[in-house]
Amino acid sequence: MENHESSDRAAPRRRVIEFLLGGGLFASFVSFVYPVLRYLVPPPVADLGGDEVVAAKVGDLKPNGSRIFRFGSRPGLLLMTAEGEYRALSAVCTHLSCTVQYRSDLRQIWCACHNGLYDLAGRNVSGPPPRPLELFQVHVRGDEIVVSRKREA
Amino acid sequence: MDTLRNSARCIAFCLPLFLFLCARPASAQTQNTCLECHGSLDPPLQVTAEQFARDIHAQKGLTCAACHGGDPTQLSMDAMSKSAGFRGKIQRNQIPELCGRCHADSEFMRKYDPSLRTDQLAQYKTSVHGQRLAHGDTRVAVCVDCHGVHDLRAVRDTRSKVNPLNVAETCSRCHSNAEYMKAYGIPTDQFFKYSTSVHHEAMVVRGDLSAPTCTTCHGNHGAAPPGVGSVKNVCSTCHVFQSQMFEKSSHKAAFQAAGLPGCVVCHSNHRVVHPSDAMLATGPGAVCSRCHNPGDKCDRATATLLRTLTGLDGAIKDADQELAVAESSGMEVSEARLAQDQARDSLTKARVTIHSFRKELVDQDIQAGLIIAAKNLQAGKDALRERDYRRVGLGVSVLAILIVLLGLRAYIRLIEQNPKSSSEVSS
Amino acid sequence: MRLLATARDWMDERFHWAELAAPLKKKTVPLHKLSPWYFLGGITLFLFGIQVCTGILLLLYYHPGANEAFESVQYIMTRVQFGWLVRSIHSWAANLMILSAFAHMFSVVFLRAYRKPRELTWVSGMLLLFLAMGFGFSGYLLPWNTLAFFATKVGTEITGQVPVVGHAMMVFLRGGEDVTGATLTRFFGFHVAVLPGITVLLVLVHLALVQYFGMSVPPGVEKRWEAHPAEARQMSFFPNFFLRELMAWYIALGVLGALAAILPWDLGTKADPFAPAPAGIRPEWYFMFMFQTLKKIPAKLWFVDGEVVGILVFGAAGALWLLLPFFDQVGRGRGRRFILGAGLFALSYILAMTAYGYLAK
Numbered sequence: 001m002e003n004h005e006s007s008d009r010a011a012p013r014r015r016v017i018e019f020l021l022g023g024g025l026f027a028s029f030v031s032f033v034y035p036v037l038r039y040l041v042p043p044p045v046a047d048l049g050g051d052e053v054v055a056a057k058v059g060d061l062k063p064n065g066s067r068i069f070r071f072g073s074r075p076g077l078l079l080m081t082a083e084g085e086y087r088a089l090s091a092v093c094t095h096l097s098c099t100v101q102y103r104s105d106l107r108q109i110w111c112a113c114h115n116g117l118y119d120l121a122g123r124n125v126s127g128p129p130p131r132p133l134e135l136f137q138v139h140v141r142g143d144e145i146v147v148s149r150k151r152e153a
Numbered sequence: 154m155d156t157l158r159n160s161a162r163c164i165a166f167c168l169p170l171f172l173f174l175c176a177r178p179a180s181a182q183t184q185n186t187c188l189e190c191h192g193s194l195d196p197p198l199q200v201t202a203e204q205f206a207r208d209i210h211a212q213k214g215l216t217c218a219a220c221h222g223g224d225p226t227q228l229s230m231d232a233m234s235k236s237a238g239f240r241g242k243i244q245r246n247q248i249p250e251l252c253g254r255c256h257a258d259s260e261f262m263r264k265y266d267p268s269l270r271t272d273q274l275a276q277y278k279t280s281v282h283g284q285r286l287a288h289g290d291t292r293v294a295v296c297v298d299c300h301g302v303h304d305l306r307a308v309r310d311t312r313s314k315v316n317p318l319n320v321a322e323t324c325s326r327c328h329s330n331a332e333y334m335k336a337y338g339i340p341t342d343q344f345f346k347y348s349t350s351v352h353h354e355a356m357v358v359r360g361d362l363s364a365p366t367c368t369t370c371h372g373n374h375g376a377a378p379p380g381v382g383s384v385k386n387v388c389s390t391c392h393v394f395q396s397q398m399f400e401k402s403s404h405k406a407a408f409q410a411a412g413l414p415g416c417v418v419c420h421s422n423h424r425v426v427h428p429s430d431a432m433l434a435t436g437p438g439a440v441c442s443r444c445h446n447p448g449d450k451c452d453r454a455t456a457t458l459l460r461t462l463t464g465l466d467g468a469i470k471d472a473d474q475e476l477a478v479a480e481s482s483g484m485e486v487s488e489a490r491l492a493q494d495q496a497r498d499s500l501t502k503a504r505v506t507i508h509s510f511r512k513e514l515v516d517q518d519i520q521a522g523l524i525i526a527a528k529n530l531q532a533g534k535d536a537l538r539e540r541d542y543r544r545v546g547l548g549v550s551v552l553a554i555l556i557v558l559l560g561l562r563a564y565i566r567l568i569e570q571n572p573k574s575s576s577e578v579s580s
Numbered sequence: 581m582r583l584l585a586t587a588r589d590w591m592d593e594r595f596h597w598a599e600l601a602a603p604l605k606k607k608t609v610p611l612h613k614l615s616p617w618y619f620l621g622g623i624t625l626f627l628f629g630i631q632v633c634t635g636i637l638l639l640l641y642y643h644p645g646a647n648e649a650f651e652s653v654q655y656i657m658t659r660v661q662f663g664w665l666v667r668s669i670h671s672w673a674a675n676l677m678i679l680s681a682f683a684h685m686f687s688v689v690f691l692r693a694y695r696k697p698r699e700l701t702w703v704s705g706m707l708l709l710f711l712a713m714g715f716g717f718s719g720y721l722l723p724w725n726t727l728a729f730f731a732t733k734v735g736t737e738i739t740g741q742v743p744v745v746g747h748a749m750m751v752f753l754r755g756g757e758d759v760t761g762a763t764l765t766r767f768f769g770f771h772v773a774v775l776p777g778i779t780v781l782l783v784l785v786h787l788a789l790v791q792y793f794g795m796s797v798p799p800g801v802e803k804r805w806e807a808h809p810a811e812a813r814q815m816s817f818f819p820n821f822f823l824r825e826l827m828a829w830y831i832a833l834g835v836l837g838a839l840a841a842i843l844p845w846d847l848g849t850k851a852d853p854f855a856p857a858p859a860g861i862r863p864e865w866y867f868m869f870m871f872q873t874l875k876k877i878p879a880k881l882w883f884v885d886g887e888v889v890g891i892l893v894f895g896a897a898g899a900l901w902l903l904l905p906f907f908d909q910v911g912r913g914r915g916r917r918f919i920l921g922a923g924l925f926a927l928s929y930i931l932a933m934t935a936y937g938y939l940a941k
Contacts, residue, residue, distance in 0.1 A: 017567055021560030028557050028830070031550035035662035039637055043659045070491060072651060072850075095363070099498050112505070114363070115393040128363035128391070149647060483844030485658045543664075547841040554834040561827045565820065 052148040055088060058140060066102035069147070075099050076136065076147060077109065081120060088147040089122045090134040100133070109133065185225045186232060187217040200303045207304040213265055220251060245291040249277055252296045276375035283375075292333070299323050315373070318357060320366045321347055343367075346424035365391070370422075384422070385415035392416075398508035428504070430466065433459040458512060461519045462503060468526040469496050475533030482540045489532035496525040607791075608814035609821045612801045614691060618821075619828045620684035621790070625783070626829045627677035630836070631715075634670040635772065642722070644768040646761030649724035650850040657847055668840035674716055676836070678866045681712050682930075689904070689923040692916070693796035699905035701789040704782055706902045711779050713866060718771040720864055724764060725848030730861045732767075733759045738874065741887050742895070760853070862937065869933035870894055872940070901926075 055069040055078045066079035068091055077091040079102045089109070093100050098113035108125070109118040116127035123132045139146045185205070192201040205211045216225040223239035224232045233239045243251055253274035255261050262269050277283040282293040297305075299315050306313035314323045325344035327333055334341050347353050347367070355364035370387045371378060379387050389396030399405055399415070408415055414422075419432065419440040431438040434455040435447055445451045472493060476486045499522030506515045591597040609618060641660055643652040656663035685705065688694055694702040721732045736759065740750030755762035797805070805812040815821050863871050873894075877886040900907075904922075907915045 014567060017560060017563045020556065021564050024553055024556030024558075024560045027553035028550065028833075031546075031553050032833075035665055036637065038661035039663060039666055040640070041661060043661065068495075070488075074491075075494070096361075098501075099494070112394050112502070114391050128361075130363075483842075485654065485664070485847060487654065487847075488658075543841045547837055550837055551834050554830050554837075557830050558827055561823055561830070565823050569820065 052146055054144045055138075055147040056145045058143045058145060060145075061086075064104045064107070066104075068099065068101075071136070071147060071149075077102060077133075078138070078145065078147060079109075079120075082107065086138040086140070086145060087120055088136040088138045089118075090136070092133075093129055094124065094131040094133065095127075095129040185211075185216040186228050187221075187223070187225055189228065191217075204304045207306065209305055209307045219255075245295055246286055246289070248295040248297055249274055249283070249286070273374040276372070280372070280374060280376045281378075292336075294327060298327075317362050317366055317368075318360070320368050320373075321353065321357075324367045343423045346421070350423065350425040351427050352425055363391075381412060381414040382409075384417050388416045394505050395508045398506060398514075402508065402510045404510055430459060430462045430504075433462070433507070454510075454512065458507060458515060461512075461515065462500070462507075465496075465500050465503065465519050465522045465526065468523055468530070469493065469500060472496070472526045472530040472533060475530055475537070479533050479536035479540065482537070484536040484540050486532060486536050489529045489536075492525055492529050492532075496522045496529065498522075499525065605816075605818055607794075607817035609795050609817055610797045610801070611813040611815045612797070614798055614801070615815075617687040617691060618795060619825060620680055620687055622825045623828055623832055624677060624680045624684050625787075626832060627673050627680060628779075628783070630673045631670065631677060632776070634666050634673065637666045638670060639772065644722070644765055646724060646764055646851075649722060649764060650847075653723045654847060664844060665837075665840050668845045669836050671845035672836055672839045672843075674719060675865070676832070678712050678716055681709050682866070685709055686923065686927055689919065691796070691798045692908075692919075693798075694905040695796070695799075695908055696905070698789070698793050698796055701786060701793065702905050703902060704786040704789065706904075708779065708782050708786060710898075711775055711782065715771060715775050715779075716864055716866060718767040718775065721764060721767045722771065723848065724851050726851050726855075726858060727848055727861065729759060729851035729853070730857045731863050732763065733857075734861060734871075735863060735867070736763075738887065738891065741885070741891055743888060743892070758853075865934060865938075868937040869930045872933045872937035 053069065053071050053076075055071075055076065056067055061067060061078065061080040063080050063084050064082045066077060069076050069078055071090070075091040076088055077100060078086065078088045080086055091099050091101075093111040093113065093116055095111065095114060095116050098111050100109050100111045100116075100118065102108075103110040106117070108120070109122070110116070111118075111127070111129065114128050116129040117125050118129065118133050119125050121132075122135050124130065135150065136147045137150055139148070185202075188200060188202040188205055191198055193199075200217075205217075210219065217223070218225045218238075220243065221240050222237065223234070224237040226232075227237070231237070233241075256269075257271050257274040259271040262271050277296075278287070282295070285293045286295065301314050306316075308315050310316060311318060313319065321344060329341050329344045331341045352365045355361040356366055368376070385396060385399070396416075405415075408418065420428065429438065432440045434452065435442045441452070441455045445455070472489075476489055476493070479486050499518050503515050503518035503522065506518055509515075588597065609615065638656065641652060641656050641663065643649060653667065656667050658664075660666075688702065688705070717732075717735060721728045736750050736753050739753060740746045742749060751757060753763070753766070754760075755766040862868065870890075874887055874890045877890045879886050881889050904919060907919060909915055910918075
């Protein structure tokens, strides 16, 4: 494609244009490829899926202790019974959606808003709540306590 | 003689039929000839079969005779003979005893519904209504005024006049009637006030059956206003935390000494509206200033409490706003939004802790909330910064694209201006 | 440039590259006032390429499954580096691709490029358009948000109204009687395996046919050129037309980037099958004209269910549209004029009903 006729004026101009085009192509490729390369690198927070979350580490909870954790877009309650068993439930009260808490003195789950009480299996035993709390499954993986939703059939 | 022969014939004919019908489980088909005539009479004697079919007693197999006596199998006026036990219209002051004949007999009621209480008559006798009735006032409520008569529905039926959803309206039929209540000298604005309350909104608007209605606080059969000292007990049945705080606070002793009815002093009894932070200190809507003088120690303390509450409220709102701006520019901030719920929980807790009237307890909740709100505000700011970063990145790539486009255009012009390497090829 | 020349020579020694590429080098594009319309096919292909690339990237992080899909898309949008960009480009390019496909189809109708010998090019192209809409329908459900869930419910419900086979079709699409996690799995399989496989084959067929027959010249221009051969002009495909096409593709890239950064695609709220349907469920815009039509048909026409009539009419229209080129030679010019009229009617109908669907309450 080399043009030898009006070369004197054309050649530098051609080079400028080629440079411009080449540079632009290179820059645009970089602006496309850079995000893709960054995308391919997995983020530090691993995605376990909406079904599972690491609620705490072993040792975070003491017997008869509890903690609130985030599960999806709602709070969950992780507790360790006095016997050392882990339980996890939804922390959204079935009455008016206040966040419930574990009462170590009552050994039951209590909602401060209207005195609703649930037992450790989430059953609504006293007060206004009309339905039990949703129970989750708890597994200990290494030193992580993983809470997952009960698998639907 | 004729009557006797007629009756005998009737009984001879009806008895097998009647026995046959009795042998079947109790049903609305139990013969009830009263309705044959009374269905076509004018009120107040009118009771239609359709109406009576709605009655729970009819559904359980009882007939008019169960209350009014008489013979429900007779088609003639003999049905209403004294010899058949006919009682006619029951006097108002005899109604409770009449209903109690069955409803206070636990052995009898066990046959129909073992879980039904049988102490209603005893309770009624302790109520203001019952006591006034005993003294001869027949204008007070008796069983049929609230429960209905002839088409009386079970309480759990939502159409029943005494279903929790409808109780307030039933009570108001008398208690809001100024004319009717003139002789008693008590206010008649309770229902009006109650309909502006959060309890009414919960019960009637949201259908939350656990919300209180008249009978929740006043009792139903034993209806009487709670005493000044026991108001707190009534409220604390649900509002436990607030009540516990109040018990340990300075105000409990003060109110008791002054004979003030606890919760009602600040929150009212019927017009229980949603409390607001403005109830503290002075200013419109403030309740503290009803007792406390402006500028004294207590007033200054409440002013501080108000400041901390509004401070946290403001911080939460600021964070909300920032997150909303981030969201509308397309940034994803659902985690921070969830954390805002926690901040709001702290604010709710602080508003409950107010009832202890102790600044240090309130401050604990306030501080926790402020920390969370500050974090969320930061998250919103970060999101906006990320958005700007994206726009800069976009600008850079658009610039690169523009350069390419210009370059391509120039290159095309370049290779096409030379006739030798022209784009056009003659076909 | 030296490097390229060396690479070229290396390939040519082994694969006789130059011989294979020679016909491509000779390929020309007719040059006339309506030539810009030729770009639309290429743009559609380019956008499809973008979809494949961004789709593969999304596959690296997406979890199909009712409990996980929404959260995984949320994860992509918030945690993955530039995940927001990849996802928004994928969603926007999908819409732009279908728009471009429709524009390409209508330009072929009005420029009468479907005429003999290009009937099969038209048929393969129409099938590709149907596949593109299938891509859109199946892909829309994958984030498992409320709008998508209910739009899928309504859409598959309508399919179930087809007489005789409708119910079987609906159960096949839904993977059951209702829209559930099984539907999501199925749509995922369609979207990433079945449809891409069929589409790639059809695209190759379509391109091969286009290459074989060359670009069609509109009838008016063709007549003029036959009368005055000197006026006929052609442009070499390489490099001239290709460079112009590259410009068009770069503009598309810029538009996509701007859309993704300034108008990112919504995440919505997670679908809850037990919640009541929200007000204002609508399908995506490319189904809107059909949806609006079905809404407006009276409940009963004579003794037949109105919706069934609508579905059958659309089915028949689609089938006839697929066979459009075969009507061209019917009568003497009558078939041609009919097609032109039908094309104008279809275009205005689609535009009007789409606008109506959005402007109506």
